[in-house]
Amino acid sequence: MDxxxxxxxxxxxxxxxxxxxxxxxxxxxxxxxxxxxxxLPILAxxxxxxxxxxxAKKAGPEMAGYTKVLYSMLFELSRSYQGxxxxxVTPLYRKITDAIENTPKLFPQSPMVACQGVEGAFSxxxxxxxxxxxxxxxxxSFEAVFxxxxxxxxxxxxxxxxxxxxxSVKKVYDLMIQRNFSIVRTFRLKVDHNLLANPGAKLADIxxxxxxxxxxxxxxxxLATLEGVNVIPVANTAIASEMVASSGRKDVAAxxxxxxxxLYGLECLASSIQDKGNNRTRFICISKNLEIYPGSDKTxxxxxxxxxxxALYRVLARLYTLGINVTKLESRPIPDREFEFMFYFDLETxxxxxxxxxxxxxxxxxxxxxxxxGSYTEVV
Numbered sequence: 372m373d374x375x376x377x378x379x380x381x382x383x384x385x386x387x388x389x390x391x392x393x394x395x396x397x398x399x400x401x402x403x404x405x406x407x408x409x410x411l412p413i414l415a416x417x418x419x420x421x422x423x424x425x426x427a428k429k430a431g432p433e434m435a436g437y438t439k440v441l442y443s444m445l446f447e448l449s450r451s452y453q454g455x456x457x458x459x460v461t462p463l464y465r466k467i468t469d470a471i472e473n474t475p476k477l478f479p480q481s482p483m484v485a486c487q488g489v490e491g492a493f494s495x496x497x498x499x500x501x502x503x504x505x506x507x508x509x510x511x512s513f514e515a516v517f518x519x520x521x522x523x524x525x526x527x528x529x530x531x532x533x534x535x536x537x538x539s540v541k542k543v544y545d546l547m548i549q550r551n552f553s554i555v556r557t558f559r560l561k562v563d564h565n566l567l568a569n570p571g572a573k574l575a576d577i578x579x580x581x582x583x584x585x586x587x588x589x590x591x592x593x594l595a596t597l598e599g600v601n602v603i604p605v606a607n608t609a610i611a612s613e614m615v616a617s618s619g620r621k622d623v624a625a626x627x628x629x630x631x632x633x634l635y636g637l638e639c640l641a642s643s644i645q646d647k648g649n650n651r652t653r654f655i656c657i658s659k660n661l662e663i664y665p666g667s668d669k670t671x672x673x674x675x676x677x678x679x680x681x682a683l684y685r686v687l688a689r690l691y692t693l694g695i696n697v698t699k700l701e702s703r704p705i706p707d708r709e710f711e712f713m714f715y716f717d718l719e720t721x722x723x724x725x726x727x728x729x730x731x732x733x734x735x736x737x738x739x740x741x742x743x744x745g746s747y748t749e750v751v
Contacts, residue, residue: 395445396452403453413453414736419446443681447688454733463743464731470661471722478556478664480504484656485516485525488607491631495609497560497654498529501750511606513543517550520659527555527656533699534562534652536645537588543655544703547673547744548713554671554745555664556656564590564645567612567637568624574640579603581611582626585652590626593644612637656747663722667746669698670718670727675711675740683714686737693726695719713740722746 372380406413423439430438480503486494489509498505508525510516516528533539564586568577577600584604587594594602605611611625616635624640625631632639676682690697699717704710720727727746735741 392445396449399449399452400456403456406453407457413450413457422446443684444688447685448692451689451692451729451733455729459732461732461735463735464728466661467663467722467731467743467746470663474662474664476665478502479526481506482526483508483524485510485519485528487511487513487516487530489609489613491609491612491628491634492607493560493562493609493628493652494529494531494654496628496630497531497558497652498656500560501529501556501558501654501656502527513546517546517552517657520552520657521550523659527658528552530655530657531585531652532557532655534585534589534650536647536650537585539701540585541703544701544715545706547715548703548705548742552657552659552744553661554655554747555658555662556747557669557749558654558656559651559749559751560654562589562645562650562652563629563643564608564626564650565629565632565639566593566624566641566644567615567627567632567635568640569615569619569621570636570638572621572624572638572640576622577624577640578622580624580626581605581614583608583611586626589645589647589650592646593641609634661745663746664748667748668719668721669749670720670722670746671744672716672718672734673713673742673744674716674734674738675705675713676737677739678711682737686714686734689730689733689737690718693720693730695726695730 403413405411423442426438426442427435482502482505484498484502484505485508486492486498487510488494492509495507498507508519510519513530516530519525520528530543531540532543564582566574566580577597579601580594581603582605586608587602587604594600605614608625608627609631612627612631612635615623615625616637625637626644629639629642631637674686676686687697696719697716698719699715701715702712703715705713720730731743
């Protein structure tokens with residue numbers, strides 16, 4: 372046989388497979404209706420394990436693994452279709468629906484907002500991009516920002532979550548596992564780092580440089596060219612500028628934003644010294660209550676999955692089945708729980724889509740723990 376003949380034979384087999392697949396899904400629909408009428412759960416793990424062992428045995432040693440993968444996907448498709456037919460509505464989806472209906476149509480203009488750091492921090496710059504005229508309160512730590520939201524001191528909080536060069540802000544991810552909040556908006560801020568020092572200082576004089584650890588990692592190439600300079604991490608880039616200004620010393624400098632130069636009376640010894648020109652930090656805006664504004668097309672969730680083969684695959688397969696794009700997948704160890712991980716997902720889907728409704732009614736059944744973090748718009 373030549374290639375054309377092989378392909379013709381393959382096409383004929385595919386025609387049979389498609390017909391059998393449609394017939395299988397029709398049977399799955401009947402099973403779904405029966406389970407709904409008799410109040411039975413859609414998932415039947417013992418039945419699936421038995422079926423996987425049976426088809427693997429029938430396929431033979433060489434094809435056993437491939438057959439298990441194929442049928443695992445078929446099971447996911449069947450469960451998804453059965454879930455859709457059952458019309459299941461979870462408490463979470465009711466909560467989301469209420470938030471969509473009750474959230475104001477206009478994003479707040481002048482709320483009280485918590486930012487980490489001091490005047491001139493990148494969080495402040497991101498805040499001023501998200502809100503027209505915010506009232507900003509500054510806090511020393513990320514924990515304090517979450518605390519300000521939980522205690523009602525501020526309506527919103529601004530936190531950095533990831534950088535295009537340095538990656539995720541791990542401390543914020545860890546706090547997201549522990550705290551209760553909702554993401555209501557995100558923003559990607561173009562970040563330029565500058566070496567700032569007191570007036571009259573020269574680059575050759577600098578012996579110490581202060582900045583946040585993320586900024587330090589984003590400027591590694593430049594810092595590597597400086598000999599005999601001690602780089603010291605501090606809580607915030609703006610705090611670094613404040614420390615340099617208050618010291619009065621000519622041998623210290625800060626990696627910070629250009630706005631901090633004017634704010635703290637410093638001079639720029641070197642500008643835009645980050646490793647990559649397109650250096651952006653993504654900030655999240657959080658609130659205590661669930662708020663979902665019109666046009667939201669991104670959703671963030673966290674989940675703890677069963678510690679067994681295929682657990683993550685099942686989630687990804689369900690997302691693939693629904694045609695939902697995953698824009699970020701991050702795993703973080705759960706504090707105080709040995710070798711257990713929380714998976715963080717950023718998903719791209721409109722809150723008004725049928726796929727979003729179905730997903731929010733199905734995801735909890737795939738997880739040991741599930742946390743919906745919010746649906747929002749990302750400002751660019």
